[in-house]
Amino acid sequence: MPNNRVLSTRVLLICAAVGVATGIVSAGWAGLHIVAASGAIPLYGLVLGFHALPGVIAQQVLRAPWVALITHAIAALIGIAFVPAMAGRYLLAAVVFGGIQEGVSALTRYRHWEPWRFLLSAAVTGVVIAVPLWFAFDVSALPVWGAIGFAALFIVGPLAWTLVGLAIGGALRRAGVIRT
Numbered sequence: 001m002p003n004n005r006v007l008s009t010r011v012l013l014i015c016a017a018v019g020v021a022t023g024i025v026s027a028g029w030a031g032l033h034i035v036a037a038s039g040a041i042p043l044y045g046l047v048l049g050f051h052a053l054p055g056v057i058a059q060q061v062l063r064a065p066w067v068a069l070i071t072h073a074i075a076a077l078i079g080i081a082f083v084p085a086m087a088g089r090y091l092l093a094a095v096v097f098g099g100i101q102e103g104v105s106a107l108t109r110y111r112h113w114e115p116w117r118f119l120l121s122a123a124v125t126g127v128v129i130a131v132p133l134w135f136a137f138d139v140s141a142l143p144v145w146g147a148i149g150f151a152a153l154f155i156v157g158p159l160a161w162t163l164v165g166l167a168i169g170g171a172l173r174r175a176g177v178i179r180t
Helices: 009-041 041-062 067-082 086-108 115-136 142-176
Strands: none
Touching: 009 041, 009 067, 009 086, 009 142, 041 086, 041 115, 041 142, 067 086, 086 115, 115 142
């Protein structure tokens, strides 16, 4: 069980702020999900990779256990408030992205916050979500270039958005959001 210092009011408020901000942007991003899922299937990994942001930003700023899952949960709830039709997708993204981010952090005992650790969790997430969606979208029926693009962008998407999250989180740390 986490100690009080890890989940202090300050930590929870930072998770909430990041979750609300990314949840609002995610709600605006919902239209791209629909466009990619309906007609631009190879690009869906790039669009879906956006969901890496809440946990990456929270972990980069706070460098503590549980913050990825908490922030993802808040982002999902905010997204659902604006786009209720995406409720299942937002909750699933929160569990998968946040769970893998926390899992990789836990495997490193919450001691490694170098970029490689974030990029590892992004790559694992890309593979984990690409496999079931490959079958859901029947990607094998696409032209070879579409199937290759689908697989590549499910890795590149989370990696790219993780780099964006690292940049945002780093800027927030430098701005003094968290004091050591």
